[in-house]
Amino acid sequence: MIRVLLVDDEAMIRAGVRSILDADADVEVVAEAADGREGVDLTLSRRPDVVLLDIRMPGMNGLDAAAEIKRAAPAVGVVVLTTFGEEEYVARALSEGADGFLLKTGDPRELLLGVRAVAEGGAFLSPKVARRVLQRLDHDRSVDRLKARDKLSQLTGREREVLALLAAGMSNGEIARRLFLVEGTVKGHVSTILTRVGARNRVEAAVMAHEAGLVQGTERREGSD
Numbered sequence: 724m725i726r727v728l729l730v731d732d733e734a735m736i737r738a739g740v741r742s743i744l745d746a747d748a749d750v751e752v753v754a755e756a757a758d759g760r761e762g763v764d765l766t767l768s769r770r771p772d773v774v775l776l777d778i779r780m781p782g783m784n785g786l787d788a789a790a791e792i793k794r795a796a797p798a799v800g801v802v803v804l805t806t807f808g809e810e811e812y813v814a815r816a817l818s819e820g821a822d823g824f825l826l827k828t829g830d831p832r833e834l835l836l837g838v839r840a841v842a843e844g845g846a847f848l849s850p851k852v853a854r855r856v857l858q859r860l861d862h863d864r865s866v867d868r869l870k871a872r873d874k875l876s877q878l879t880g881r882e883r884e885v886l887a888l889l890a891a892g893m894s895n896g897e898i899a900r901r902l903f904l905v906e907g908t909v910k911g912h913v914s915t916i917l918t919r920v921g922a923r924n925r926v927e928a929a930v931m932a933h934e935a936g937l938v939q940g941t942e943r944r945e946g947s948d
Contacts, residue, residue, distance in 0.1 A: 728774045732758060736777070740775060757780070762785075762792075772800060773801075773841050793820040822845075848926065871935035874935075881902075882919075913925065
């Protein structure tokens with residue numbers, strides 16, 4: 724069972740997201756919070772597998788909450804719920820260690836895929852969010868397609884395969900099954916990939932893979948667990 728904490732100051736948004744999650748028998752919403760501080764406190768007391776975190780909230784915002792959650796409970800997955808026009812916030816959330824990004828107006832199926840991927844130790848980027856994040860990162864950090872490809876050129880063929888599947892939202896277990904590897908081997912590849920490309924976390928590596936065009940044609944398996 725995947726245990727989820729939902730943090731958003733809008734009751735209607737929480738109700739909508741909860742209804743989607745409740746439709747999956749493998750997902751349980753263990754608590755809800757209306758602000759970041761309450762979300763941090765509930766994370767520490769309930770220890771969910773995944774926290775779905777809004778960005779703009781009164782009191783402690785989602786960005787500060789994400790940073791505090793990752794410092795205090797790094798094993799808990801953090802998925803940022805965002806809307807268009809908040810690319811600068813998403814870029815900062817990335818630097819705080821967020822594991823996934825989803826649009827509030829996106830496909831409900833993406834929500835479930837994202838929660839599952841992050842709960843299993845993977846990363847998940849909504850394709851639409853990824854495009855906007857890439858535009859922002861290109862503006863703020865001048866990480867263009869050529870530079871991203873240059874960084875990825877340091878990887879072996881197998882590491883590029885692992886990175887492409889990671890960027891498609893797969894967990895280590897899913898990547899291992901897809902490539903017929905032991906999960907520990909995949910973990911080793913991921914660690915090496917992060918070091919070689921200079922990424923701070925899986926999501927940053929996934930963004931770099933999207934920027935380099937490595938994910939084109941890579942499909943995430945449906946119904947995997």
